[in-house]
Amino acid sequence: IAPAIICPPDVILAAGTSTDPGTTGTAEATDANGIDAISFSDAVVDLVTTRTWTAIDNAGNSAECMQTITVEAAPTVLSVIGYTLINADTNEDLFDLTEGLVIDINTLPTTHLDVRANTTNDVGSVTLSISGALTNTRMESLEPFAFFQDLPIGNYLGADFVAGAYTLLGTPFSADAGAGTEGTSLTLNFELVNNPSTTCLLYTSPSPRDRQKS
Secondary structure (H helix, E strand, O other), X not given: OOOEEEOOOOEEEOOOOOOOHHHHOOOEEEOOOOEEEEEEEEEEEOOEEEEXXXXXXXXXXXXXXXXXXXXXXXXXOOEEEEEEEEEOOOOEEEEEEOOOEEEEHHHOOOOEEEEEEEEOOOOOEEEEEEEEOOOEEEEEOOOOEEOOOEOOOXXXXXXXXXXXXXXXXXXXXXXXXXXXXXXXXXXXXEEEEOOOOOOOEOOOOOOOOOOOOO
């Protein structure tokens, strides 16, 4: 007899949001013989991911269910579209931050971190503000748009992050130093914790994402 499997619900995500199961949910399965493994495979067409979940019991029987994950199109005009957490020791991307993300600080390779604002290609400068466990406000007119400055360009100065809640706010402008037209800002909340739970993101490995302004 095949296992009984229940897929997480279909979801629609904001542009730039991770489609990792930590964000979109994980299938659950039961079977009289016990469950040996639950896995998934993705088929991606444009902004729609069809995720097929497979459960295998200890007798080798399997069952599948499908979940649809839709990511909204990113803004194309004068916008902050996302934030990426940076290892300020190595200048490497760690992962993209998503709204409400809870991160186990003990699994990060360092607490010397920075955040980069990702924007559409028409942005000339960004006002960046971080509040909460750390606070800082600055204007960036050169990419990468770093919350704690990069000097020389691409060498993130960063800050020593501590456990606590954080709010990011980035407001783009069409010209240098906050001049020109103001675009669409982005506010994002995340949290670093010292008491990991099943809701935390457990950092495993970098997922570099190179961004070049054309």
